[in-house]
Amino acid sequence: MLQHSAILGGGMGGMLAAFALAPHAEAVTVVEQDAFAGEPVPRRGAPQARHTHALVSGGARAMEALVPGVLAELAAAGAQHINLPGRYLGLASRGWFPRYAGRQFILGCSRELLESTLRGRLRELPNVTVLGRTEVVGLQGSPAGITGVRTGSAPLTAELVVDATGRRSRAPRWLTELGFPPVRESIVDPGIFYATRVFRAPVDAGPEFPAVTLQSSPRREPGVRRNGTLLPIEDGLWMITLSGGPGSRPGTDAEGFRAFAALLPHPVLAELIEAATPVGTPFGFRADANRRRHFERLRPCPNGFVALGDAYATFNPVYGHGMSAAALSALALRTEFERRRKPGTLRLQRAVAGAAANAWDMATGQDARYPGTAGPGPGRFDGIIDRLGDWISASSGRSRLVTDIRADIFALTAPPSRMRSPRVLWQAVRGGDNGPALPDPPFTAAERRVLGVRPR
Ligand SMILES: Cc1cc2nc3c(=O)[nH]c(=O)nc-3n(C[C@H](O)[C@H](O)[C@H](O)COP(=O)(O)OP(=O)(O)OC[C@H]3O[C@@H](n4cnc5c(N)ncnc54)[C@H](O)[C@@H]3O)c2cc1C
Known part of the structure; x- marks a missing residue:
């Protein structure tokens, strides 16, 4: 059991990390620069909240495991359960996906509703304290280990510091100020x-x-x-x-x-x-660009410090994976604490890296295919893999097996490489099991009537 953990940032990743660590620490303090309001309101620290924030089922299930009952609470507040592909019309490279009740889903709600619901639940945890309107300005410690954080007011001593300050994290700079070498980064920028x-x-x-x-x-x-x-x-x-x-x-x-x-x-x-x-x-x-800060490769290892959420890896938001990767990472932290009384820092950071890997591979693999993307170009075999993927898409038509696997990958419950599994290849060779791809979105007759209706 940890004595005290300080979590930097009270956004999605920070709150979920608090739920993950609360059972394994005597006290958890979340330090958030914005006011920690209860109502679903826009705030300066999360300007992206004005944009669509879909939560894919891999992330939603991780969130439910960390915060039991949260999905029902969100549904009661109006969040939409969008079955994949039953209530999700998507255009693939050769036509529209078929529509039927699948095993994955997306949660459709505003980011504000998600955050305010989690905030309400976080307040119920007796050993979690939230310091709102408090900015973290640095870390305390030395290359031998991180011992706490410096804030705009009093410093905080902590056995484990979790950086969840998002895509503008200053932790790499704070670590170099303490004598660590620069954190290596991978950047793939599609300029979206x-x-x-x-x-x-x-x-x-x-x-x-x-x-x-x-x-x-x-x-x-x-x-x-x-x-x-x-x-x-x-x-x-x-x-x-x-x-x-x-x-x-x-x-x-x-x-x-x-x-x-x-x-x-x-x-x-x-x-x-x-x-x-x-x-x-x-x-x-x-x-922002897809950016992965490889804290897991930093030597010496910053003992007592772990980064997750966007502070660890930021993804092109087009794929809708950032919050889910944060939820899966927080769950991975909890799993490590369930396995060992006090897991080492490197083990924790590697668990985060593993939890973020599918989202990273998917975003960077896709983005690298567009000529305007800045970053390392496609690898030697990537062209062949891409052509194979295109052929599978074109050949598998309305195949449910292939559509289900696509949905699993999108929902972050399967790695992108699953699209090249023998079952998928066999399906593509057979030419799909359900006829050619659809040229138009498969609306029901009632839904189609909505198209072309003028605002009243
Ligand atoms: C336009 C856009 C659309 C997106 N759409 C989706 C989507 O559809 N689905 C999806 O899953 N993800 C989406 N994302 C990604 C998602 O917003 C992030 O992945 C997610 O918010 C990451 O959570 P986080 O806690 O790491 O960071 P954030 O949620 O950004 O939280 C960081 C927190 O740290 C606080 N903070 C920062 N610095 C300090 C400091 N020095 N001291 C104290 N507090 C600090 C901030 O105020 C903030 O509250 C989108 C992102 C963008 C930009």
Whole structure:
């Protein structure tokens, strides 16, 4: 049992780390620079919260394991359970995915609802203290080990310091100030720009209207990167996010937003935008690069210090994996503490690295295929692997087996390499088990009526 653990940052990763460590520490202190409000309100430390935040089922289940009952609580507050692919219409490189009840899902709700629900549950833990409006300004210790943190007010001594300060983490600098060498980084930057607007769904859409996603495919449109996603969230709202690579930025005014949607590989999102009623203006965001800070390779090992969430690895948000990777990492920390009374720092950081690996491999593997991406180019065999993947997609048509495996990979319950497993290859050789891919999104007749309906 730890005596005291300090968690830096009270965002998604920090809160989930607190749930993971609370059973294994006498006291846990979460230090957050923003006010730790109960209500779902926007805040300075999480500007990305204005954008679509889908929680894939691998991450959602990890969150439920850490915070039992949280998914039911979110559902009661209006979060949408979006079955994959039953309530999720996605355009693949050769047509739309088939629609049926699968084993994975996405949770659709605002980031504010997620955070405020977790905050409420965190307050119930008797050995967790949250210091709101308190900025961490450095670490305490030496190359022999980290012993605590410096804050804008009093310093805190801690046996284990967890950095969850997000993608702008200053921990690499703080460590070098204590005499550690620089932390090595891997960076793959697809130069993505985001624009999100919230809409009120048309009344005819009903409570089960599906999520819709159009991801550009380097195979279908080489060199062009345009994506669009509609996610139903609480209170009858839709969050629509458009994103583009270098040279194809979505507009952040109403007209530019609409015009970009019309350029997507299928008109369905543009039609749904016309059918819905805007709530507020679009917001833009220059998404960060995929960035992995290899704390697990740092020597000497910073004993008593672990990073997780975006502080460890930030992903291109187009894939919707950052929160889930943070949840899986927090769960991996808890598992290490369940296995050993006091697991070593290197073991903990490696557990985080392992939990983030699938999301990292998927994001960087896909992004490397676009010519505008900055970073290490594709490896020697990547071209062959990509062509194999394209052939599998093209040949497996509406195969449920292949669609299920894709959903597992997207939900972070299987590694991307699963798409090249013998079962998938055999399915592709056979040419799919369910006819050719669909040319149009498989809406029901009632859902299709929503398209083209003008705002009332
Ligand atoms: C545009 C966009 C869209 C995204 N969409 C998705 C999505 O659909 N699905 C998904 O899973 N993920 C998505 N993400 C990623 C997701 O936002 C992050 O992966 C997730 O928030 C990581 O959690 P975290 O706790 O590591 O960081 P954050 O949630 O960013 O939290 C960091 C916290 O640390 C605090 N902090 C920072 N510095 C200090 C300091 N010095 N002292 C004290 N406190 C500090 C901040 O105030 C903040 O509360 C998206 C990201 C972006 C940018």
